[in-house]
Amino acid sequence: MPIASNDRSYSSDDDPRRTGAAGAGSAAAALGTGSADGATRIAERVQAVPGSGIRRFFDIIASMDHVISLGVGEPDFVTPWPISEAGIRAIEQGHTHYTSNLGLLELREAIARDLERRYGVEWDPREEILITTGVSEGLDLAARAIINPGDEVIVADPSYAAHAPAIVLAGGMPVSITTRASQGFVLDPKEVEAAITPRTKALLVAYPSNPTGAVLERATLEALADIARRHDLLVISDEIYDRLVYGGFEHTPIASLPGMKERTITLGGFSKSHAMTGWRVAWAAAPSDLFAGMLKIHQYAMMSAPTVAQYAALEAVRAGEEYVVAMREEYDRRRQLMWRGFNKLGLACAEPRGAFYAFPSVAQTGYDDETFAEQLLIQEQVAVVPGSAFGAAGAGHVRACYATSYDEIEDALERIGRFLHYAPLAK
Numbered sequence: 001m002p003i004a005s006n007d008r009s010y011s012s013d014d015d016p017r018r019t020g021a022a023g024a025g026s027a028a029a030a031l032g033t034g035s036a037d038g039a040t041r042i043a044e045r046v047q048a049v050p051g052s053g054i055r056r057f058f059d060i061i062a063s064m065d066h067v068i069s070l071g072v073g074e075p076d077f078v079t080p081w082p083i084s085e086a087g088i089r090a091i092e093q094g095h096t097h098y099t100s101n102l103g104l105l106e107l108r109e110a111i112a113r114d115l116e117r118r119y120g121v122e123w124d125p126r127e128e129i130l131i132t133t134g135v136s137e138g139l140d141l142a143a144r145a146i147i148n149p150g151d152e153v154i155v156a157d158p159s160y161a162a163h164a165p166a167i168v169l170a171g172g173m174p175v176s177i178t179t180r181a182s183q184g185f186v187l188d189p190k191e192v193e194a195a196i197t198p199r200t201k202a203l204l205v206a207y208p209s210n211p212t213g214a215v216l217e218r219a220t221l222e223a224l225a226d227i228a229r230r231h232d233l234l235v236i237s238d239e240i241y242d243r244l245v246y247g248g249f250e251h252t253p254i255a256s257l258p259g260m261k262e263r264t265i266t267l268g269g270f271s272k273s274h275a276m277t278g279w280r281v282a283w284a285a286a287p288s289d290l291f292a293g294m295l296k297i298h299q300y301a302m303m304s305a306p307t308v309a310q311y312a313a314l315e316a317v318r319a320g321e322e323y324v325v326a327m328r329e330e331y332d333r334r335r336q337l338m339w340r341g342f343n344k345l346g347l348a349c350a351e352p353r354g355a356f357y358a359f360p361s362v363a364q365t366g367y368d369d370e371t372f373a374e375q376l377l378i379q380e381q382v383a384v385v386p387g388s389a390f391g392a393a394g395a396g397h398v399r400a401c402y403a404t405s406y407d408e409i410e411d412a413l414e415r416i417g418r419f420l421h422y423a424p425l426a427k
């Protein structure tokens, strides 16, 4: 099967259906999943997914004191109090049962109104909006609802660590398109079009980007939409960072472009914008046939998203705007400090336009990204994530999250400066 360049473990050469799962035995052994006679009991598509490249770092971090973590991709803010209070009130009022499989109608209606206002797109809350247990679930539902075995889905490299695995676990084949620092880590429509085969089912688009902070210009998004329309492709659009865009940059939802709503599954949520990662609540908006497919999986696999979290999310949509704005302003301050700081230290870093990550190059230090991250952690107790954890094209970069306090970022930059000065290989 022709696929674009990709040295992740699910390239066609490693396809367990063709090769007998090269390397899968050792993954299974590491996980302790082999049966007594050494044969694995784990399904092939699960074996085909590599373990998390980030986990090893978190294991090291857990064993250390005084670490400044720029590693974890979640807000340092706690959930704004009125939102938490709405959750507490829901418990007090006995809202401790399942909701409709689709989620609370009131919440779906509030989200529909909010999306109409912000995106200019009308989704029917009764048959086009589903409340999910995080965008994580929405991603899984979207992939499983549309992918037939062997279908290809185009994804950017580097990309959020769960994107390609969601496709593999649904029986599909991710086709990675290399994005480059020199082009701001955005998908090049020409390369996307060149990767399309008769098996291509969908594009997975995810901007603002984790890990690069890239935001798509409207013209690029229009070119991608044009490709999707001409080749009759579906689009899964992970827009979890839609509220976190800075400076003069803007986020355009792909579903708002002509002819796109009917072929796009849009995923959004509350984890990042409202500092609600632990509540596990999000939404998916999709045309009714795709919605029905996703709902079928959701109702058997999940039943309904957490009820208390849905009441909190309702408050977030109704009254959360001032908190979103305040947190975004603070992230912006930290963003400026971080990317300018990296450049001053000689670590070339493009301006991050959205999300809350900077993605500087560490190539000039003489270290590869894994060694850089490991040595920085050991010598100066600063945690960043190696860029290659997000795909081969992330190599030579590290991801640093600025959803941590301004003071800590200042301290981290000072430590990184010291590390670069004394590190044996650094210039």
Ligand SMILES: Cc1ncc(COP(=O)(O)O)c(C=O)c1O
Binding pocket: 073, 133, 134, 135, 136, 137, 160, 206, 210, 238, 240, 269, 270, 271, 277, 281, 282
């Ligand atoms: C791009 C992207 N999509 C989805 C998620 C998961 O979001 P949720 O907490 O809603 O499951 C993350 C979390 O880091 C992310 O970065």
